């Protein structure tokens with residue numbers, strides 16, 4: 001199966017690509033970003049780097065060029081990591097944050113859906129494309145609510161979740177969407193740094209290891225989406241189970 005990792009220069013994407021290259025069910029990994037994907041690091045001995053390709057899309061708001069449309073048409077799954085972490089959101093206008101966190105992924109779902117519905121019967125995919133959007137544990141879908149901290153940003157993330165799910169629902173079965181709602185995503189191993197622990201304790205923020213959320217996302221990409229929204233605790237539980245089975 002072919003997997004697209006959108007936002008391929010980021011922290012989560014690097015681990016998604018690293019694990020995907022060792023996953024025998026995934027035969028092709030496309031790193032899609034506004035700049036070239038950095039060379040995958042810390043690969044496992046079983047990794048197959050020949051499966052990897054970097055594709056650049058300079059402007060995710062512009063018309064997708066043919067090479068990008070082709071990748072989307074062929075993809076069996078897309079893990080969408082493009083977004084703004086809170087400290088970047090604070091220095092970005094709301095208009096821009098809305099484009100990056102909400103409009104880009106919704107448009108990607110709509111594009112995949114259109115491409116799949118327009119495919120000739122001989123090329124039509126039998127299973128829906130799994131579109132996995134990473135949101136955040138505090139995202140707010142209820143637009144009548146006003147979260148105290150970073151309120152407007154959290155409402156945008158909620159709009160994104162709803163938008164992605166609705167676009168998939170309207171896709172005539174060509175796209176299946178899953179939303180992940182992690183708290184802080186901490187390093188794979190070692191002690192969580194004091195500052196991070198302080199933030200998590202102060203804001204009662206849940207956390208998940210990078211390896212765990214990645215294992216969960218790849219499990220959904222390969223096996224399908226059972227539950228359209230996974231909370232932080234689900235990401236930890238499924239991730240640990242998948243990683244345990246691998247051992």
Ligand SMILES: NC(=O)c1ccc[n+]([C@@H]2O[C@H](COP(=O)([O-])OP(=O)(O)OC[C@H]3O[C@@H](n4cnc5c(N)ncnc54)[C@H](OP(=O)(O)O)[C@@H]3O)[C@@H](O)[C@H]2O)c1
Nearest residue numbers: 007008009010011012081082083084085134136183184185
């Ligand atoms: N890290 C966490 O603890 C955490 C916790 C909860 C939720 N999340 C969410 O998980 C997702 C991934 O997080 P992350 O930590 O991997 O973030 P990251 O390292 O900042 O990566 C974000 C990715 O989005 C891309 N991006 C940002 N603005 C863009 C734009 N205008 N056009 C195209 N690409 C753009 C970045 O590309 P460039 O490299 O070119 O800027 C990068 O590839 C985000 O949605 C984040 O909000 C993260």
